[in-house]
Amino acid sequence: MTEYALILVSTILVNNFVLVKFLGLCPFLGVSRKLETAMGMASATTFVLTLSAVLSWVVNTYLLAPLQLEYLQTLTFILVIAVVVQLTEMIVHKTSPLLYKVLGIYLPLITTNCAVLGVALLNIQQEHNFIQTFLYGFGASLGFSLVLILFAAMRERIMVADVPTPFKGASIALITTGLMSMAFMGFAGLIKG
């Protein structure tokens, strides 16, 4: 049980995919301008990330490993991710046309969110079992959601702040990311190893 809790804490805080491993920075900067879109993106990514991590593990364990086709992992996982993203897009389009409109191009671009592929590949590398895989993917997406929403909230404040002209726009966003990343390094001592 502690092991599972450790995986969650580790992926959410200590090894946060965005701020510590620097994966998935594109949507992190792209959709963090408004809190509402950030929340929509966070939930869509959570769904995609968890589902694709689990599916990738299943495909790897029951198809690639028995046939000794591990060298096809990257290709196959990209296929799995693309399918899950397409499915998510259809569901979002049907259930919430407004969110679909707001997320726009960033919804299909979850496919190229490297955190998604990263989680799928790391799961195999670290030889996780099914439950560990699920928790690792879910934790990673929770970590992504956490920093995305925190960052969006900060950017909304920065929008109305008096930022010096040279720092306006993307520069202040990147500086803020850097500061957040340093803050998250403070969690490094939380878990050993």
Add this chain to the structure above:
Amino acid sequence: MLAAILALAILAIIFGLLLGYGAIKFKVEGDPVVDQIDAILPQTQCGQCTFAGCRPYAEAIAKGEADINQCPPGGETVILALADLLGRDPKPLNAEHGTHGEKTVVIIDEQVCIGCTLCIQACPVDAILGAAKHMHTVIKSECTGCNLCIPPCPVDCIHIVPVGTTLQTWTWPSPRDEHVHSA
């Protein structure tokens, strides 16, 4: 090698079927009636029906918020076609919105044009070509004859001209039009 190809192909087929099923299950239905009404309207985007363009008018008709006799450029032909499509009784064109006339286009008197770009902003179909402080001109084949460019012109250099029948544009009168005129 063969195993790899087979495995990937089977996987791709399974995913393809899954997506195909999803596409049917989560199909988003646009309102097909709006498309049909929009296809009948003349697409002049003139706004004489009080809506911003033909598409919004089509949506309003579909919702029952607008009547079918508000389109002067379309005239009787459009009203009859709409009445036929929607199963309503045809009625004469509402004179409040304008009268149906011969198809016209506008021309810009290029000697007088001061290049203010106001007419470019007014044109709903981007049929006016020009830049600030340069002479403007109308692309005749794109002009729908909506006359929306005339009120903004500060020097009144835009004139309405009828599109006369030339050897290139003459066609046999369509039986449908004859039916309309005799009706």
